Amino acid sequence: PKRESKFQPNREPTFRVRGVPNDWDRNKLESFLAERDIAAAPVVQSLAKEFHGRSQAATVFFQNTCQLPLKISLPAYSGQFGEQRILTLDHDFIGITSLFTPPQQDHKVDIIAISGLGGHAFGSFKERDREHMWLRDALPHGMIDESDKHFARIMVYGYESSVPNSDSFQNLEDIATSLHSDLRTLSFDSSFKPIVLIAHSLGGLVAKQVLISLCMSKDKVNRSLKRAIYGIAFFGVPHDGMDISSLIPMAGDGPNRFLLESIGSTNSQVLSIQQREFSKALGGPGESEVVSFYETRLSPTALKDEGGRWSMSGKPAALVSKASATHCRPWEDGPEHICAINRTHSEMVKFSVEDPEYDKVLGRIRSLAQHAITARRSM
Structure with missing residues (x-):
């Protein structure tokens, strides 16, 4: 008889835990959470100092359903002004979250x-x-140097961008404004470390919009932030639009329909203007660098079942064409700047352990990071 795999798919979300005291390690946090919900069997998978330095953020996987409250007081700890210290749990990951801090x-x-x-x-x-x-x-x-030291802080940025049942009427500029505000908080004494952005799909358009607004700003911190952003790795970013035909019915007449239509592949004036402005915003050769990855597999599209639930199980389509994903800056058209990922649109930023597709990505991101550091030294 055929042997069954022991692997059980994980359906529990990863939680973010913020407000972890700086003197706690993974074992301390894991024990603290387990004492309050031992049945959940928490596993702390990362613990990194937050960008503001006041505390740490963790990613935690609960092997069983978590029954913990979303706010947990730390009675033995108080803040700088005597306020109560609190651990907060969520799985939305809105804003900036540190995953690794060297x-x-x-x-x-x-x-x-x-x-x-x-x-x-x-x-x-x-x-x-x-x-x-x-x-x-x-x-x-x-991201390690010749002395085997880790040199890169890794963070993720989250924002609300769901398509069905959304009550948000934000546009590209609105999302970019939020990212812009959060990036400003990374400054230390009005200066920034060199920055490399990794942007998937709509995230790339948001990043471009941030660069455009920074380019037009006279503010000292904004100008410093603009100089700090050296490179971007774009993954399936629809510079010339994407196939939104299956997403429009999902949005219906909801307030987010305008955002969807603005990134469609049919004569999007928003994207045309953005592309023209972006070509001047990031800087020329030697000052900045862009790498573009494009998908080479058809993606399932949105489909509504009889119960009214949406899922990505519809007829496969090419959501972002190679031409759209690589239409960025004319001088970056060689294989060192353009790379195929043999995945669907959503899967192109998901990699397994020892994944050959990841090796392609790592080499290019490491190159961007090293060039960013070198460019900073020569400024």
Whole structure:
């Protein structure tokens, strides 16, 4: 008889735990959570100092359903002004979350990943039905210098971008404004580490919009932030639009329909203007660098079942064409800047352990990071 696999797909979400005291390690946090819900069997998978430095953020997987409250008081700890210290749990990952922070003396570059339309800051980059999340579990160890020291802080940025039943009427500029505000908080004494952005799908359009607004700003911090952003790795970013035909019925006449239509592949004026402005915003050759990855597999489209539930199980389609995904800057058209990923649109940012597709990505992101550091030294 055929042997059954012991692997059981994980359906429980990964939680983010914020407010972890700086003097706690993984074991301390794991014990603290287990004491309050031992049946949940928590496993702390990462613990990193937050960008503000006041506390740490963790990613935690509960092997069984978590019954913990979303806010847990730390009675033995109080803040700078005597306020109560609290651990907060969530699985939305809105805003900036640190996944890995190197020692301060080794920290040379910041890498920030931005998810796409209907995506999730953490889940979009996690292997489907498994726990491997390459930004957390692999990328930090690919960013080591000749002395075997980790030099990159790895973060993810999350924002609300669901398509069905959305009550949001935000547009590209609105989402970019939120990201812009959060990026400003990364400054230390009005200066920034060199920054490399990893952007999937809509996230790339958001990143471009941020660069455009920074380019037009006279504010000192904004100008410093603009100089800090050296490179972007675009994954399936629809510079010339994408196939939204199956998404429009999902949005219906909801307030987010305008956002969807603005990134469609049919004569999007929003994207045309953005592309023209972006070509001047990031900087020329030597000042900046862009790498574009494009999908080479058809993606399932949105389909509504008899119960009124939407799922990505419809007729396969090419959501973002190669031409759209690679229509960026004319001088970056060689194989070192354009690379195929043999995946669907959503799967192109999900990698497994020892994944050959990941090796392609790692090499190019590491190159961006190293060039960002070199460019900073020569400024």
